Structures are given as structure tokens and as C-alpha cells.
Amino acid sequence: MKSNLFLFLIFQSLCGYSQCFTSNNVFGNGEELRYTVSYNWGPVWVDAGIVTFSVTQESFLGKPTWRLKGTGKSFASYDLLFKVRDYFDSWTDQATFKPISFRRYVYEGGYTLLNTLNFDYDSKKVLSNTKSNDNPQRIDTLPVKPCAFDMLSAIYFTRTLDFSNAQPGLKQQVLILIDDAYYDINIRVLGKETVESLDGKRYRCIKFAAKMVQGTIFKGDEDVLVWVTDDANKIPIYIEAKIIVGTIKAYLKNAAGIKNPMTSLVR
Numbered sequence: 001m002k003s004n005l006f007l008f009l010i011f012q013s014l015c016g017y018s019q020c021f022t023s024n025n026v027f028g029n030g031e032e033l034r035y036t037v038s039y040n041w042g043p044v045w046v047d048a049g050i051v052t053f054s055v056t057q058e059s060f061l062g063k064p065t066w067r068l069k070g071t072g073k074s075f076a077s078y079d080l081l082f083k084v085r086d087y088f089d090s091w092t093d094q095a096t097f098k099p100i101s102f103r104r105y106v107y108e109g110g111y112t113l114l115n116t117l118n119f120d121y122d123s124k125k126v127l128s129n130t131k132s133n134d135n136p137q138r139i140d141t142l143p144v145k146p147c148a149f150d151m152l153s154a155i156y157f158t159r160t161l162d163f164s165n166a167q168p169g170l171k172q173q174v175l176i177l178i179d180d181a182y183y184d185i186n187i188r189v190l191g192k193e194t195v196e197s198l199d200g201k202r203y204r205c206i207k208f209a210a211k212m213v214q215g216t217i218f219k220g221d222e223d224v225l226v227w228v229t230d231d232a233n234k235i236p237i238y239i240e241a242k243i244i245v246g247t248i249k250a251y252l253k254n255a256a257g258i259k260n261p262m263t264s265l266v267r
């Protein structure tokens with residue numbers, strides 16, 4: 001299993017289980033978040049690319065769904081070093097937040113992967129179809145597990161959780177289906193800090209550490225650090241992660257279609 005350079009930025013359980021969806025008062029139709037991603041190798045920092053997340057309402061298989069989209073693209077100036085073109089789509093039931101269908105296409109430095117997941121809740125099965133340039137096509141059937149998400153719906157589900165009064169050390173576990181296997185991602189509250197974005201605005205944030213899935217880019221013993229606005233929107237403002245060959249950082253560049261007032265803005 002390959003770890004995706006851009007999308008994995010944006011993320012033992014206290015109770016020993018994965019919390020299920022309750023309600024969404026965090027995001028709505030038309031939200032779009034754009035991030036500038038920088039890469040560090042030694043003393044040099046280089047702007048490497050742009051990550052975009054968007055939400056639209058869409059009817060899918062006769063159901064009202066959230067269509068969640070994520071893209072990661074390296075800048076043309078960075079392509080010669082490590083070209084990235086990542087595309088993610090998730091159709092998620094608006095009422096239950098259960099994922100219905102998920103697709104991703106990954107191109108990272110010559111490595112390609114195409115994966116689709118289709119969730120059949122009547123038969124309690126997930127059909128996974130995966131093909132990459134170093135593995136033949138694999139078709140797998142997995143059981144549907146309660147409170148499990150695909151990679152994109154997991155990010156948005158985590159935003160719906162209420163950590164506003166959480167004390168440092170609180171832990172939460174999110175169950176994610178990646179390709180043809182389930183993984184537990186452990187999220188830990190570290191406290192509250194004020195963070196400055198690229199445009200000089202300062203936001204009150206809740207700081208989290210997420211233990212990522214070990215792969216070819218992330219180290220299994222390293223946390224990804226995420227600072228999320230301490231308001232009703234819970235927007236990631238800044239993300240930092242150590243990878244095998246350096247460090248990557250992502251800063252919020254702009255946000256549009258925000259559902260709630262940004263009360264975390266200091267100035």
C-alpha cells in the first residue's frame with residue numbers, strides 16, 4: 001500500500017472503538033479549501049504544489065449525497081523533481097455519512113494507482129478494484145464494517161467531531177478503508193494554539209496529532225500535526241509532517257463557501 005503525499009496530510013482509542021457519525025453542522029454545499037504545500041530537504045524550503053478540497057450536493061444512485069473531491073498537483077517547476085497528480089472522489093450519504101462510492105487516481109513520481117470502492121450495505125460488502133504499475137489488477141470483496149470511511153469521507157467525518165472542550169491527551173480512533181484493507185488512524189488532542197496563515201491572519205486553533213499508516217512516504221512512528229480552527233467550521237489551517245526524505249508543510253491559502261462565521265479569527 002502506497003501512502004499518498006498530499007491527501008494523507010489532512011489526518012489506542014480512548015474508548016476502544018471508532019465513533020460513528022451524529023450530525024454535520026460544519027460544512028455545506030460549495031465549500032472549497034485550497035492549500036499551498038511546501039517541501040523541505042535539508043535547509044531549503046520549496047513551494048511544491050497545491051491541494052484543493054471541495055464539497056457539492058449531488059444525487060448519486062438516487063440518493064442525496066455529498067460529493068467530496070480532493071486534488072493534489074505539484075507545480076510545473078517542481079514536476080521535474082517529483083511530479084504529482086492525485087485525484088480523489090467520494091460520494092457520501094448526506095443523512096448517515098456512510099460512503100457509497102470512492103475513486104482515486106494517483107500519479108506520484110512515476111508511480112500510478114487506480115482504486116475504486118463500492119459499498120453495498122444490503123449485502124454488507126465492499127467491492128474494491130485496485131490497479132497499479134507495479135501490481136496487477138486486484139479485485140477484492142471485504143465486509144462492510146460499522147463506522148468505517150474511505151479516505152476522503154474520513155477527513156470530513158473527523159471535522160464533524162466535537163473537540164471544542166476536549167482536554168489535551170484525549171484520543172479518538174477513525175476506521176478507514178484504504179485500497180483493500182482497513183486501518184485505524186489514531187487522533188490525539190495536544191491542546192490549543194494560535195496559528196498565523198500565509199496571508200498574515202491569525203486563528204485560534206486546536207492542535208492534533210494523527211498517527212499515520214506506515215508506507216513508502218510516511219514513517220510509521222511519526223505523527224502528522226494538524227491545527228484546526230477552534231470554531232464551528234473546524235478548518236485545518238496548518239499541517240506539518242515528517243516523511244522519509246524530509247518534511248512537508250501545508251498552509252491554508254484560501255477558503256470559500258464557509259458554512260459558519262470564522263469566529264476563531266484573531267485579526
